[in-house]
Amino acid sequence: MFRKFRRNEEKTMPIRNLFPDHKDEGEVIATWGGAKLVKHWDGKLELKGGSKEDWAEAREWLSLFWHEAVVREI
DSSP states (O other): OOOOOOTTSOOSOOHHHHSTTOOOOOEEEEEETTEEEEEOTTSOEEEESOOHHHHHHHHHHHHHHOTTOOEEEO
16 A cells, blocks of 8 residues: 655656646747747746747847746747
8 A cells, every 4th residue: 555665766746647638838938029938837948939030039138137048949
């Protein structure tokens, strides 16, 4: 009935198991023209849509104000 956990074994249930039908579409953090910076539950960031100029503006803003962010471009 009870399980012993090893030291490195996770003891908590991941949040994705609490709401299996819910899709993580992310939260829009900022926009530049048509480009959107989206943050997901797992902490990952994505830069979606927009033109090359919008992406350049987003990269410039991120380098000035959120320089530790690592952003995936989609």
